[in-house]
Structure formats: structure tokens, C-alpha cells
Amino acid sequence: MEIILILLVVYIAIFYFLKMRPEKQRRKEQEAMKKALVPGDSVTMIDGMIGNICAVKEKTVVIETGADRVRLEYATWAIMNKGVSVDQTQQ
Template sequence: MPNSTIYLIGEIVVMIAIFYFLLILPQQKRDKKERAMIEALKPGDEILTKSGIYGKILNIKDESITIEVGADRVKLKIAKWSVGKVINSAEEKK
């Protein structure tokens, strides 16, 4: 009887370790990479938002970004977290 309890506890520990390495750790790495990308944003960067809008960063405030969109140069104010990826960095253009 005591051995079955030890095996049960061992199986639970192994399952928790598997979930950690397969689910939690990769998600933490993605979150860290996304935070670094958002912190590195600069005016002049061309971005793609998570909703599929392409734009060029004009201004960055605390938690918002003003972007310029389309040929008509429409200005949109978006949240920083909504940036999906950087298409062209302002540094690459120089």
C-alpha cells in the first residue's frame, strides 16, 4: 500500500514536470521575446498589428502608439500590446 502511494505521487510530479517543459516554459519564452520587441519599438518602424493593419510608427507614448496607415496617411492610435511584429526597423533603413 505505501509503495502505491509513492508511485502515485511520483506520477503526479512527472506529469507536472512534463506540463511545465512542454507548455509553461515555451509560453514564457514567447512572452519575453514579445516584451523585448515592444520595448525596442521606435518612431519610423513599420509594423503589423495583431489585427492585420500595416503602419509606420509616428509617436510612442506610455502604453499607446500613433501609427500612419495607407496612402491617405490616416493616423491611428493603438495600444502597444497590439503590435504583432516589426516589418522594417528604422535602423535597417539607414
């Protein structure tokens, strides 16, 4: 009985340190990146759209994309990363 309890605690600790803790750190870094965005920054959206930020609002950002200077408004949760993603520069 004691061995089963010890194994259960060990498995929970392993799960926490290998899965939950790194995910929490990634989420924290992502939120810090989104709060630090300013107009002029280049961003890649989750749908693959690449553009420069024109305006930052509380829950949305306005990006300008392409030579036509088309402006699109996205929710901040849709930002994948700051800058141009490496996968998209190779295409």
C-alpha cells in the first residue's frame, strides 16, 4: 500500500515537471510578449498572416500587411509570435 502511494506521488511529480511547469512558463512568456507589442513590430498570426502592427488596443491589434497596406484587426490571442516565423521565410 505504501509503495503504491509513493509511486503515485512520484508519477504526479514527474508529470508536473515534464508537462505542466514548462507549459506554464511558455504561457507566461507568450503573455509577456503580447503585452510588450508596440506599433511597428512585425508579427506572425496563427493563420499565417504576417504584418506590422499599426495600433494596439486592449484586446485587439491592427496589423498592416502587404504592399497594398491593407489593415486587419485581430484579437491578441491570435498572435503566434513576434517577428517573421522561420518556416514562412523559406517558402
